[in-house]
Amino acid sequence: MRQSQFFTKTRKEAPADEVSKNAQLLIRGGFINKEMSGVYDFLPLGLRVLNKIINIIRDEMNMIGGQEIFMSALQRKELWERTDRWSDEKVDNWFKTNLKDGAELGLAFTHEEPISNMLEQFVSSHKDLPFSVYQFQTKFRNETRAKSGIMRTREFIMKDLYSFTKDEVEHLEFYEKAKKAYLNIFKTVGLGDMTYITTASGGSFSEFSHEFQTLCDAGEDIIYITDENKKEALNKELGMDVATQEEKAVEIGNIFTLGTKFSDGYLTYKDEAGENKPVFMGSYGIGPARLMGTIVEVLSDKDGIVWPKSVAPFRAHILSLGQGENVLKLAEETYKTLVDKGVEVLFDDRDVRAGEKFADADLIGIPTRVVVSEKTIESNMFETKDRATGEVKSFSLDHLISELQR
RNA sequence: CGGGGCGUAGUAUAGUGGUAGUAUACUUGCUUUGGGAGCAUGUGGUCCGAGUUCGAUUCUCGGCGCCCCGACCA
Secondary structure (H helix, E strand, O other): EEEEHHHOOOOOOOOOOOOOHHHHHHHHHHOEEEOOOOEEOOHHHHHHHHHHHHHHHHHHHHOOOEEEEEOOOOEEEEHHHHHHOOOOOOOOOEEEEEEOOOOEEEOOOOOOHHHHHHHOOOOOOOOHHHEEEEEEEEOOOOOOOOOHHHHHHEEEEEEEEEEEOOHHHHHHHHHHHHHHHHHHHHHOOOOOOHEEEEEEOOOOOOEEEEEEEEEEOOOOOOEEEEEOOOOOOEEEOOOOOOOEEEEEEEEEEEEEEEEEOOOOOOOEEEEEOOEEEEEEEHHHOOHHHHHHHHHHHHHHEEEEOOOOOOOOOOEEEEEEOOHHHHHHHHHHHHHHHHHOOOOOOEOOOOOOOHHHHHHHHHHHOOOOOEEEEEEHHHOOOOEEOOOOOOOOOEOOOOEEEEEHOO
């Protein structure tokens, strides 16, 4: 993609109304736009990152057998009344709306009720179990206080997976697989070393649950690391008195054992003996945007964002320096060659000074910067700089291609 | 939901009861070209409503919006 074609622009200064690092850098770089408090738009660069994250999650969900669907954001009141979750007293972050005739509808904050209702028509025998279903879908939560940029918003995409099993034994088997898949996801996006599993109470609708907490100053939770090797920690909300240091952390994922709370009397199956049993359920959530915000919080430096290769909007950033005819020609050829070879490249073909291109490249945070200038022509070698380590290297075109294809 | 802070140009900020200033961004021109260049040039602004006043961007009240701390957080 050519940077001269972007409708977005970078900014030198952070917006006055954003304090969080993730929002400041993402807005400065042109990844996101603030629509209102707790509501953000994803612009071309930001959407590329978000989609990378979504695809990493999707791959892992598919690998544990998850079947992808896409449910509606508008939800029926009746489904929520039968589990007693429609009342604002019970769930205080509802967004509700009305049909023209006055009928009330809910805007999804989660999907247990509609999904178990939808599945009633498909599940009737023990032979239909187990299976799991997931989606990337917009959730609305009427937070009294949105905060921390894209880490706690009122409208966001959530990956929610639901598992349907015959009983607790079968459930736990899947639950462990899901736990491993989650750890894989966080490792792939570059947060593995600083992410810990904590056990938590699970709230009023779950028997128990686990949270995935990433060490981060912008986090809202306090955890105690209990086993560094196993990446285990305790959440402070458990009220445990532990003799280890407190760490601030952000919850980037959670998995819940739901049991039969949402299925009892509705979503049932006939066992081998022909007896009706409620389906045993679990739910598993990740917010891709919160994950994106956490990556920025944890991995950025004073010059800007540092994207891990797995989620970077592009693999390489070509900067042409100067407006010399030969330089422009070589930069153009290099860009086309790399794209032909399957490398995702952002090409800074703008007619601006070197300093501005360097500063923007640092801010945007693409893993490898490739400079094309008079020096490149003289030496016939391409200078690269690693955004994360600052390491500068020189490559012939062939070696550059293979380096970027790795 | 409790407490605190704040709304001035696309962005970041200064200032004032009497025609609103700077930087940056943007237009145009010249120079420049390996770390956000220089000179010139032009465009663009006081959140909304009511009140006080001869006159309100400024003072008062209300509304709306934004941020922070806490509570809450399937």
